[in-house]
Amino acid sequence: MHIQIDKTSEVDIQPFRVLFLQELNRQFICNKCHQYGWADVYLITINGIRVGYSAVWGTDRREDRDTIFEFYVLPLYRKFTNTLFPKLCSVTKATYIECQSNDALLAAMLYEYAHSINAEAILFEDYASTDLRASDGVFRQRTSDDIPEGDQSPYVLELNGAIVASGGLMLNYNLPFADIYMQVKEPFRRQGLGSFMVQELKKVAYLMGRVPAARCNITNQISKATLQKAGLQTCGFRLKGVLKNE
Structure with a gap:
């Protein structure tokens, strides 16, 4: 299995972002990072097939790129997640993960691959x-x-x-x-x-x-x-x- 993770353009990963946001079905508080050019994005391929993407930004300074805040893999290929994510960390040289707990895929990576985990904010939705x-x-x-x-x-x-x-x-x-x-x-x-x-x-x-x-x-x-x-x-x-x- 040949895995390739390459920095790419926002246009290139946009179809995957549509699927990511549809699956999340919640307000995504880092969405503006893409609108304002605060993130680098990476395309993930397996044997030449596009299977997902990731996005990295700066946790303290916007110009840094030390934090993975999006990670999406097509459901058909999620069985390879634990092979893809460590390679992504190596390619991006990220130091942190930031995610929403209602983002099930990246939250799972957070608990498996990170330590010193803290909750920084509470997220709310309307219900009544x-x-x-x-x-x-x-x-x-x-x-x-x-x-x-x-x-x-x-x-x-x-x-x-x-x-x-x-x-x-x-x-x-x-x-x-x-x-x-x-x-x-x-x-x-x-x-x-x-x-x-x-x-x-x-x-x-x-x-x-x-x-x-x-x-x-x-x-x-x-x-x-x-x-x-x-x-x-x-x-x-x-x-x-x-x-x-x-």
Whole structure:
């Protein structure tokens, strides 16, 4: 069996990326690495047959290429995974693996070939509609009449004539997903306004033809509770590990 792993172009591996994202069927938080040119990609062939690809980027500096964050092999050839992956590590000279726990193939490689594994973020998906209220609060789009305060998020929550929270959707993820972000000003926190903002941003996403998703730091229990209250649930974790020297 002749295995070849060669650096290639984004165009060359695009059909495999379509299959990868379809199989994942979740928001892929590293999708923008391809859009912005932050990754090198590798084509995997067996006996001249294209069977998959991988993508590598820099875990701390974008210009580095030390971290495998995508690894896809056609199901018919996954019986060769444990032959392909060590060769990939050798070719790319990667030091780390970063993956989502809901990416079953790369997560399996992480647990088998890496150590010092840590969860860095919690990933969320929508699962329930909510009917939260913000007494006297008005959720609306930001206008040119609003006083700039260093935050230009496109949606705001106005309470008694003052903007108390803001947020929006990041659309540089794989379709059809949209990543929710929001912030509540300090004097107005712990009043349920954050969850209300998330609820309303979910509606905006659906009206745009997008599926809302979100993430937060693994240690941020307040953000986790805020997202859960708005009808989001944990669907995975962002994991990182150091490749073993073998």
